[in-house]
Amino acid sequence: MPSWNDKETSSDEDCEVVSMDMGLMEEPETIVKPLFYGQLELAKPKCILHQMRHVKRVAFEGTVTGRRFYGCPVQANGVNCGVVELVDGPWPPVLQRCLSKLWEMFHEQNYGRVLDKDKFEKELAKVKSEHGRELAKLKMKNDNLCIEYTKLVDDVSKMFDWQDGRVDKNVQQKQMEEELEKKKKELEEKAMLEVQMEKLKLAKEQMCILQSQADIIKNTRKAMNDVQVDRDVVMKEKAKLELAVAELLKDGYGSKEKLEQIKAILES
Template sequence: MVSWSDSESTEGSAAQYISSDDSPLKIPATIDEPSFEGLADDLNVICEHGNPGRKYVAFEGISTGRRKFVCSIPGVENCGLVQWVDEHWPEHLQNAIHKLWLMYEHSQHAKKMACLEHSSTVHNLTQQEKDLQETYEKLVEDVNNLLDYKDSQPEVNQKNDAKNISVSVESSMTKDAGIKKLKAVVDQLKQIHVAQAILKRRKS
């Protein structure tokens, strides 16, 4: 807790001296306010380091907008909050500010969840694209193998050997089916690319 006591300055002025115990002090977040900034040299309010407090405006919770003096020493040596300039806001104003902060927190949470959902969607689309790409490459390889096999068969054997004719017909049918499947995979890849582009535009 912050304790207040009257101290004696070297110049005999009635300055207020602020001291704190070993308990950690949470200093509310602040915003810059040109009308209330800099050191409080003219107000005779000093912290336990013997330095004048620095002027700030709170920007956290129901104290948002209240002016205060804060120890000007940065880091762990900071002795904590020095003094509030403004009294607590009226209860109705505190309630309104509290609701505004709740709305802000809910909005931030919704944004975070949307980002997580977006990341999950992108991950799934990327995995689908990878799987389809592998399928596409395998189909291309199979079709090329079928074509190479067909070209490697002697024409005389294809004419005179009924078995070879049957194999050729079957290979041709398989090739046609493979080409159709290949086309379907390519169409799916295009759809995934379009979906990813839409997600990126929404994110930006």
């Protein structure tokens, strides 16, 4: 930091200027010090580009932090000439390393704050999105509640109308009786229709059974007739064969024993 007493005022004669060609050096960040502030009263030196009396400043950046210098008065608009002349010499190397480390820590912390800010903005956007969804759900619930409230108001109004006698009870009872009678007729018609359907179903099944029995009887009779016809044919053939065997025996042809056996088989 500046090596002067804070209780004393800083005049142009008390500041020993370091002879350095720093006219074109970029001006660092500065800090306001009441004891070293304002425009220099001497006519010389002046800034290179504007030829204006320079101002007193104290550096607040990097290893030059705390060093006093004379700088260009043009700040807001226009081109700044930079450092015109340095008042204080360079700090010792140990102090410069300390300042460098402090500024490095400051920038790291500042970078951490930037990261925290980005993270906070992302979390904030996420919370806003969730808030929007929750707000939409609440709006939907509110609409449903409004509908339910309207229905409830209508029901209460009808109840009050009924209590005030605006609705005729006899008419309601008659309507209920008519509805019951109508439902009764519908049920009776439905029951009769089901009974008729069951009867038709049973009649159809009986017809099928009778038809099956008739077919069985017809087929049985046909089979019996076929058997009888075959039996008559066999009997005729048997009679013919017996007659032929008798004639053979009478005429004496063939083996008499074999013919006797054939005759015995035919008679059995």
